[in-house]
Amino acid sequence: MAGLQQTNSETILLSWVRQSTRNYPQVNVINFTSSWSDGLAFNALLHSHRPDLFDWNAVTSQQSPVQRLDHAFNIARQHLGIEKLLDPEDVATACPDKKSILMYVTSLFQVLPQQVTMEAIREVEMLPRHSKATTEEHIQVHHQQHFSQVSCPCSLLFC
Numbered sequence: 001m002a003g004l005q006q007t008n009s010e011t012i013l014l015s016w017v018r019q020s021t022r023n024y025p026q027v028n029v030i031n032f033t034s035s036w037s038d039g040l041a042f043n044a045l046l047h048s049h050r051p052d053l054f055d056w057n058a059v060t061s062q063q064s065p066v067q068r069l070d071h072a073f074n075i076a077r078q079h080l081g082i083e084k085l086l087d088p089e090d091v092a093t094a095c096p097d098k099k100s101i102l103m104y105v106t107s108l109f110q111v112l113p114q115q116v117t118m119e120a121i122r123e124v125e126m127l128p129r130h131s132k133a134t135t136e137e138h139i140q141v142h143h144q145q146h147f148s149q150v151s152c153p154c155s156l157l158f159c
Contacts, residue, residue: 019120020048039068049112065092
């Protein structure tokens with residue numbers, strides 16, 4: 001039962017994020033790991049609810065992922081009262097920590113408007129899910145292609 005509740009909470013949260021960032025073509029959040037690495041999703045989520053806080057074009061065109069992440073976390077702290085729970089350098093990786101991203105996005109969910117449509121939830125439920133076998137096969141192939149390099153497959157999979 002707890003797993004079902006967690007899945008439902010994640011589905012609702014992901015639906016809210018996707019619905020909120022729909023008008024930002026540079027942003028396509030499909031998970032709670034690699035979709036957040038470049039900082040655009042956090043900024044788009046904030047901007048979609050509070051466009052008065054910053055210029056979206058300035059954020060997308062002039063900053064590195066770490067700078068964009070730092071920008072979003074500072075805006076959230078200064079204007080929404082959300083503590084800077086994440087370090088930009090820890091998120092600007094191929095596979096940031098899912099639980100940390102979930103915790104931070106939940107903090108945003110608690111202070112920003114929360115309306116989620118059934119259409120948005122259905123859209124998330126239709127996103128492809130990779131089975132454990134598929135993930136393991138991908139890791140094996142990925143490892144064979146890069147003998148000397150170990151990397152996280154999260155950037156390629158829906159985590």
